[in-house]
Amino acid sequence: MRSVLGSIMGGTTEFAGNFVPRDECVVSFFDSTVCVGTGRGVDEGRGPCACPLVHRSAHRGQAQGPLHTPRHPLSLRKDEELRQREAAFHMGSTVQEDILQQLEALHREAEAALAQANSSETTQAWHSEYLGRKGRLTGILRNLGSLAPEERPLVGKVANEIKVALEQALQERQAAIAQAELEAMRRAESVDVTLPGRPQTLGKLHITTRMLRDIYKIFAEMGFQVYESPEVETDEYNFQLLNMPPGHPARDMWDTFYTTTPGQLLRTHTSPGQVHAMRQYAPQPIRVIVPGKVYRYEQVTARSESMFYQVEGLAVGKHITFSDLKGVLMNYANQMYGEGREARFRKSYFPFTEPSVEMDIDCVICNRKGCPICKYTGWLEILGAGMVQPLVLQYNGYDPTEFSGFAFGMGPERMALQKYGIDDIRYFYSNDVRLLERV
Numbered sequence: 304m305r306s307v308l309g310s311i312m313g314g315t316t317e318f319a320g321n322f323v324p325r326d327e328c329v330v331s332f333f334d335s336t337v338c339v340g341t342g343r344g345v346d347e348g349r350g351p352c353a354c355p356l357v358h359r360s361a362h363r364g365q366a367q368g369p370l371h372t373p374r375h376p377l378s379l380r381k382d383e384e385l386r387q388r389e390a391a392f393h394m395g396s397t398v399q400e401d402i403l404q405q406l407e408a409l410h411r412e413a414e415a416a417l418a419q420a421n422s423s424e425t426t427q428a429w430h431s432e433y434l435g436r437k438g439r440l441t442g443i444l445r446n447l448g449s450l451a452p453e454e455r456p457l458v459g460k461v462a463n464e465i466k467v468a469l470e471q472a473l474q475e476r477q478a479a480i481a482q483a484e485l486e487a488m489r490r491a492e493s494v495d496v497t498l499p500g501r502p503q504t505l506g507k508l509h510i511t512t513r514m515l516r517d518i519y520k521i522f523a524e525m526g527f528q529v530y531e532s533p534e535v536e537t538d539e540y541n542f543q544l545l546n547m548p549p550g551h552p553a554r555d556m557w558d559t560f561y562t563t564t565p566g567q568l569l570r571t572h573t574s575p576g577q578v579h580a581m582r583q584y585a586p587q588p589i590r591v592i593v594p595g596k597v598y599r600y601e602q603v604t605a606r607s608e609s610m611f612y613q614v615e616g617l618a619v620g621k622h623i624t625f626s627d628l629k630g631v632l633m634n635y636a637n638q639m640y641g642e643g644r645e646a647r648f649r650k651s652y653f654p655f656t657e658p659s660v661e662m663d664i665d666c667v668i669c670n671r672k673g674c675p676i677c678k679y680t681g682w683l684e685i686l687g688a689g690m691v692q693p694l695v696l697q698y699n700g701y702d703p704t705e706f707s708g709f710a711f712g713m714g715p716e717r718m719a720l721q722k723y724g725i726d727d728i729r730y731f732y733s734n735d736v737r738l739l740e741r742v
């Protein structure tokens with residue numbers, strides 16, 4: 304405002320030459336070089352005029368130019384209006400110019416400040432300071448009211464252009480900062496992709512499970528279905544219906560866990576599954592395998608566990624012979640242990656089969672040369688089998704004069720011991736991961 308006031312004072316000074324005091328205006332009607340009172344010229348160098356009229360300018364001889372130019376009163380009024388308009392114009396244009404200069408200065412300062420901003424927080428602070436509702440640009444525009452209405456559009460236009468330019472610059476700066484911050488974060492969190500990855504430990508099925516699935520697959524291709532039966536059995540199903548009445552000496556072959564309920568026990572073999580299957584399907588032909596856990600009240604050693612798996616097999620129908628038994632089991636041995644296996648059947652005894660055999664194959668470890676696995680015999684015992692005892696058929700719904708069948712039983716853990724050369728059956732259930740990693 305100081306400059307505006309200065310302009311006003313200046314304007315007054317500037318027009319003072321044309322200003323004629325009210326009490327002297329009449330003097331100015333006359334030729335300024337001749338005093339009205341004395342008729343003597345005022346510029347004749349003869350000192351102050353002695354006339355009684357007081358007109359200082361003329362008498363001092365200092366008045367020049369317009370003061371001594373004859374002027375008509377109407378002309379003076381027009382000059383006054385012009386002077387006021389020009390003064391007003393001069394004052395307004397100066398304010399406008401001042402605001403424009405402020406805007407331009409603000410523009411330059413804001414651009415410089417923005418160039419220094421290097422984070423999202425500083426750009427936000429910059430926006431508040433320059434473009435916010437209480438920002439400096441708004442502060443300057445509050446002075447628009449001091450402008451003449453016709454002068455406001457220009458200032459408004461310039462202010463708007465500056466605002467748009469600054470907002471554009473802000474966006475560009477913010478984008479650049481965001482990109483830089485992203486790059487910094489990437490560098491900070493970057494990983495060396497050339498490092499070798501951490502090895503993933505893949506789980507494995509338990510050896511017993513794998514053996515069981517191999518057995519299921521081979522027998523399924525020969526038409527045998529998997530048949531499940533209970534692990535807790537009755538004496539009747541575990542012994543009597545398999546041709547072992549109470550007191551039968553063959554029961555001594557199976558040391559048994561009895562429960563506190565009389566006549567109830569943990570099955571010692573999967574053979575009671577044969578009884579369940581026959582009683583369910585008789586007199587239909589049967590081809591089933593019965594896998595599952597069995598329990599023996601025995602000392603746990605490297606060769607024997609108190610719980611282990613068995614897979615029982617049973618085929619019942621008309622005209623089934625020992626040749627069928629051999630054919631099925633040879634096919635199984637070839638698929639499980641490889642084509643071209645040699646096999647031998649040794650006579651054996653089971654109460655529920657007649658005749659009964661043990662089936663051996665040539666040692667898969669040493670090819671009959673002799674090794675610890677085959678106890679240097681060159682042969683591995685893989686299962687027991689036989690033709691179903693006629694009494695067992697009769698007990699369970701089949702006429703033995705019309706039906707015949709064969710049965711077999713094998714131990715998956717023993718097969719795994721042989722196949723993988725494991726020397727202790729206790730590893731199977733001691734949960735030692737080294738065994739699982741080994742095979």
Ligand SMILES: [Zn+2]
Nearest residue numbers: 666669674677
């Ligand atoms: Zn061997």
